[in-house]
Amino acid sequence: MSYRYADVAELENETMVGSHQCVDLVKHYAGAPATSKWREGERVLDAVHIPVGTAIATFVNGKYQSHAHGNHAALFLRRDACCIWVMDQWANDKDKPKISSRPIPMRGKHKNGEYVNPSNNADAFSIIE
Numbered sequence: 001m002s003y004r005y006a007d008v009a010e011l012e013n014e015t016m017v018g019s020h021q022c023v024d025l026v027k028h029y030a031g032a033p034a035t036s037k038w039r040e041g042e043r044v045l046d047a048v049h050i051p052v053g054t055a056i057a058t059f060v061n062g063k064y065q066s067h068a069h070g071n072h073a074a075l076f077l078r079r080d081a082c083c084i085w086v087m088d089q090w091a092n093d094k095d096k097p098k099i100s101s102r103p104i105p106m107r108g109k110h111k112n113g114e115y116v117n118p119s120n121n122a123d124a125f126s127i128i129e
Contacts, residue, residue: 002054003031004051004053004055008053008077011025011099012099014099015098016091020090021091022073023035023073025074025099026073026074026075032055032073035073038057038063040127041128041129043125044056044079044122044126045084050076052078053075056128057073057074058115058121058126064128070118071118071119072118073128075087084104084125085101088102104121107122108121
């Protein structure tokens with residue numbers, strides 16, 4: 001089962017929720033459970049159709065890592081030829097003081113198979129199940 005907030009467009013420039021961490025946005029609006037229960041669904045770039053507002057995140061071996069850096073969760077807006085667009089929030093980022101939309105480009109993987117800058121890499125995102 002995926003998680004979704006259909007009115008995601010209305011969140012642009014709203015006040016951040018919870019601790020201002022990215023996962024709190026997904027939990028608050030899409031009703032996602034604790035991150036320990038998140039499982040990796042279909043990879044965003046492989047999906048034929050993703051409903052607007054679907055909760056997405058970065059995963060390692062099928063699990064969300066919950067590290068201070070290098071992982072991210074957001075609400076999906078759309079995909080184009082070079083990126084995905086998401087609605088998200090970031091704690092302690094003076095350049096992003098409110099919930100807002102942004103593009104996330106495709107950055108690929110390192111030679112060792114790990115994603116380049118996963119929090120900011122469209123290739124790294126999958127649907128939260």
